[in-house]
Amino acid sequence: MATDIQTSPDKSSSERTALIRAGLRRRHLNEQIFRGLGIAAIAIALGFVALLFADVFRKGIPAFVQSNVHLSVTFDAEVIDVGPAPARGDFASDAEYTAASLKWQRDLALLNWNTIVEASLRKAAPEGFEIDSRQIQSIPETNARHQIREMFVRDPSLLGQTVEVDVLASANAANWIKGNINRDLGDAQQQLSPPARQLIDIFVENGTISNGFAWSIFTNVDSRAAPASAGLLGAFVGTLWMMLIVVVLAVPIGVAAAIYLEEFAPKSRLTDLIEVNINNLAAVPSIVFGLLGAAVFINWFHLPISAPLVGGLVLTLMTLPTIIIATRGALMGVSPALRQAALGMGASKTQMVFHHVLPVTFPSILTATILGVAHALGETAPLLLIGMKAFVASVPATPLDQAAALPVQIYLWQGNENRNFFEPRTAAAIMVLLAVMILLNGVAIYLRSRLEKRA
Amino acid sequence: MDMLAGKVKKTSLNVDSAMNPTDVLERPIRLTARDVTVHYGAKQALHGISIDIPDRAVTAFIGPSGCGKSTFLRCINRMNDTIEGAKVGGTIKLDGEDIYAPALDVVELRARIGMVFQKPNPFPKSIYDNVAYGPRIHGLARNKADLDEIVVSSLRKAGLFEEVKDRLQEPGTGLSGGQQQRLCIARAIAVGPEVILMDEPCSALDPIATAVIEELIDELRENYTIVIVTHSMQQAARVSQRTAFFHLGNLIEQGPTEDIFTNPVNKQTQDYIMGRIG
Numbered sequence: 001m002a003t004d005i006q007t008s009p010d011k012s013s014s015e016r017t018a019l020i021r022a023g024l025r026r027r028h029l030n031e032q033i034f035r036g037l038g039i040a041a042i043a044i045a046l047g048f049v050a051l052l053f054a055d056v057f058r059k060g061i062p063a064f065v066q067s068n069v070h071l072s073v074t075f076d077a078e079v080i081d082v083g084p085a086p087a088r089g090d091f092a093s094d095a096e097y098t099a100a101s102l103k104w105q106r107d108l109a110l111l112n113w114n115t116i117v118e119a120s121l122r123k124a125a126p127e128g129f130e131i132d133s134r135q136i137q138s139i140p141e142t143n144a145r146h147q148i149r150e151m152f153v154r155d156p157s158l159l160g161q162t163v164e165v166d167v168l169a170s171a172n173a174a175n176w177i178k179g180n181i182n183r184d185l186g187d188a189q190q191q192l193s194p195p196a197r198q199l200i201d202i203f204v205e206n207g208t209i210s211n212g213f214a215w216s217i218f219t220n221v222d223s224r225a226a227p228a229s230a231g232l233l234g235a236f237v238g239t240l241w242m243m244l245i246v247v248v249l250a251v252p253i254g255v256a257a258a259i260y261l262e263e264f265a266p267k268s269r270l271t272d273l274i275e276v277n278i279n280n281l282a283a284v285p286s287i288v289f290g291l292l293g294a295a296v297f298i299n300w301f302h303l304p305i306s307a308p309l310v311g312g313l314v315l316t317l318m319t320l321p322t323i324i325i326a327t328r329g330a331l332m333g334v335s336p337a338l339r340q341a342a343l344g345m346g347a348s349k350t351q352m353v354f355h356h357v358l359p360v361t362f363p364s365i366l367t368a369t370i371l372g373v374a375h376a377l378g379e380t381a382p383l384l385l386i387g388m389k390a391f392v393a394s395v396p397a398t399p400l401d402q403a404a405a406l407p408v409q410i411y412l413w414q415g416n417e418n419r420n421f422f423e424p425r426t427a428a429a430i431m432v433l434l435a436v437m438i439l440l441n442g443v444a445i446y447l448r449s450r451l452e453k454r455a
Numbered sequence: 456m457d458m459l460a461g462k463v464k465k466t467s468l469n470v471d472s473a474m475n476p477t478d479v480l481e482r483p484i485r486l487t488a489r490d491v492t493v494h495y496g497a498k499q500a501l502h503g504i505s506i507d508i509p510d511r512a513v514t515a516f517i518g519p520s521g522c523g524k525s526t527f528l529r530c531i532n533r534m535n536d537t538i539e540g541a542k543v544g545g546t547i548k549l550d551g552e553d554i555y556a557p558a559l560d561v562v563e564l565r566a567r568i569g570m571v572f573q574k575p576n577p578f579p580k581s582i583y584d585n586v587a588y589g590p591r592i593h594g595l596a597r598n599k600a601d602l603d604e605i606v607v608s609s610l611r612k613a614g615l616f617e618e619v620k621d622r623l624q625e626p627g628t629g630l631s632g633g634q635q636q637r638l639c640i641a642r643a644i645a646v647g648p649e650v651i652l653m654d655e656p657c658s659a660l661d662p663i664a665t666a667v668i669e670e671l672i673d674e675l676r677e678n679y680t681i682v683i684v685t686h687s688m689q690q691a692a693r694v695s696q697r698t699a700f701f702h703l704g705n706l707i708e709q710g711p712t713e714d715i716f717t718n719p720v721n722k723q724t725q726d727y728i729m730g731r732i733g
């Protein structure tokens with residue numbers, strides 16, 4: 001036995017050592033080169049990620065600041081001359097009361113609330129400041145009048161009173177305040193007239209206008225008429241609906257399909273074909289799934305356009321192959337010894353899978369699933385094809401309502417011509433989307449490490 | 456080689472002539488195999504194995520690596536069913552009942568014929584759950600107390616109880632190799648099988664753990680029919696009453712262990728026992 005180990009007995013041991021040494025230098029060099037390449041690759045990748053994050057944050061953070069205008073608004077009885085709000089007691093039936101109260105609200109809507117807004121702005125301006133009506137109206141966001149009207153509808157007893165109200169500054173005003181616009185540009189290139197710009201500066205100085213955290217990004221829906229008030233709530237809820245649908249459909253179907261294919265399906269031409277096709281499906285460009293969704297779900301099944309239901313279904317189709325492939329990979333990785341142990345005990349195949357194989361693969365399946373869902377979350381192209389690029393200024397109450405989605409909202413904002421305002425807002429939306437993704441990935445990592453520790 | 460093959464056929468045919476009057480074969484026969492062949496795809500791994508395995512005795516399979524010992528063992532509890540491309544021919548009967556009959560349920564068969572593998576393979580669950588698993592899936596315990604009873608007695612029989620009684624809820628994978636293997640034996644016993652198949656159960660263990668398991672096998676012989684595959688001649692000599700020698704997919708010689716080791720009839724058996732092949 002011992003003689004077998006000595007491979008070349010004709011060489012002396014010092015000769016052999018010299019040979020090994022000579023080779024050693026080359027081996028170490030190779031190792032160093034490989035290591036260097038690896039580190040360089042990682043550094044480049046991380047560099048790009050850092051660059052992306054730095055750029056997005058630099059642009060996006062200002063969008064989380066909003067300029068508020070503090071006004072003391074007088075609900076002038078001379079302007080609001082629609083009579084008292086109808087009371088239920090004065091009417092014989094509910095129907096009559098509803099009709100009267102709708103009429104009252106319509107009358108209110110027809111009033112010129114701008115005069116009330118303007119009056120309160122003028123009250124805040126220095127005595128005798130010369131500015132015309134249109135110019136002063138360009139300071140608050142256009143939704144200020146709706147906000148004040150809504151206050152009155154909710155509480156008609158405000159008539160004749162003066163109350164403190166915060167309204168948003170307009171997008172142009174906010175840009176002027178934040179310095180997003182070059183202040184040295186000539187009048188012709190400025191969005192605001194000279195007196196308006198001057199008044200804004202005065203307002204900032206006397207505290208009428210101040211900056212605060214932009215809650216509106218999270219609490220408002222998208223808006224075009226009042227761009228400074230545009231928020232992500234509608235898109236966020238739309239995305240949430242879609243993710244719910246993906247989780248409810250893609251996860252059970254994908255995992256079940258993977259289990260069947262991997263554990264139960266007989267190996268045949270047909271299953272081979274199915275396997276190849278699932279792998280192909282995972283490589284199909286997402287926009288094709290959008291086309292498919294438009295053709296099948298909208299044209300055929302007549303599901304509504306722009307609905308999270310359709311978006312969710314399309315994303316489900318897109319995520320399924322990912323989940324199936326990942327789950328099968330996890331199942332394949334289970335040691336044959338475990339399977340034999342179970343079968344040897346007389347467990348049926350189903351018992352083997354559900355008692356032994358699934359529990360040990362659960363963490364990997366869960367992680368793969370969360371990553372698949374996170375991937376679907378950022379998908380934009382297929383949603384454009386099923387009409388989710390429409391401007392929607394409402395929060396979808398059901399998955400059948402029209403809705404936007406976070407990535408589509410980014411696309412829409414980025415595509416808007418009012419760039420100087422929208423760019424920071426786009427970056428802010430990207431930050432929100434990234435935050436959701438990082439959160440999902442974090443949950444995946446947390447669950448994985450917890451479950452693996454327990455197993 | 457061809458000459459050898461001819462010889463092989465002859466000896467494997469007169470199975471019964473090897474019977475010794477004082478042999479354990481006088482006991483009732485538990486398992487009978489006739490002309491068992493196995494193909495893995497196009498490759499034939501077993502060429503017609505015929506053997507009788509007596510009740511409450513240890514039968515050892517010996518032979519050089521790749522000769523088909525594990526393959527034959529897997530035929531006995533139909534674990535070959537789980538190997539893709541494996542085809543089994545011939546008949547194997549357990550108490551006169553054909554185990555490859557279409558009406559027979561493999562789940563039931565494997566409850567009657569337990570198996571212990573070469574590498575200890577406890578489930579990644581607690582010690583208790585490892586042993587309780589079989590009784591649970593086969594519905595052998597009426598209640599929790601019943602199950603506790605089965606677990607404790609199985610662990611006792613496997614000689615493991617004293618070592619693990621304080622940590623039944625800890626994972627079975629946290630035990631030492633030898634303890635894991637005894638846990639696997641306890642797990643197999645818990646179902647109350649009639650036959651226990653062991654495929655090189657000590658090959659991953661040190662001599663002390665091996666001695667413990669050999670002792671255990673000797674005790675279990677009282678109540679179970681045991682078939683053990685081993686590479687260690689000494690082990691076969693120590694624990695078995697009958698020995699069968701396999702070579703290149705053939706059963707060359709079988710008989711009482713003493714006869715095989717002291718007075719082998721076949722030249723190949725001689726060579727193997729002398730350490731000349733293997």
Ligand SMILES: Nc1ncnc2c1ncn2[C@@H]1O[C@H](COP(=O)(O)OP(=O)(O)OP(=O)(O)O)[C@@H](O)[C@H]1O
Nearest residue numbers: 495498500518519520521522523524525526527538
């Ligand atoms: N799953 C399988 N697929 C294909 N061929 C197999 C398979 N299992 C075993 N074989 C082949 O069948 C023959 C017998 O193998 P087997 O495992 O039964 O041998 P063995 O006697 O148990 O060997 P060892 O002592 O090394 O465990 C070998 O030639 C082996 O290559």
Ligand SMILES: [Mg+2]
Nearest residue numbers: 524525526654
């Ligand atoms: Mg083997």
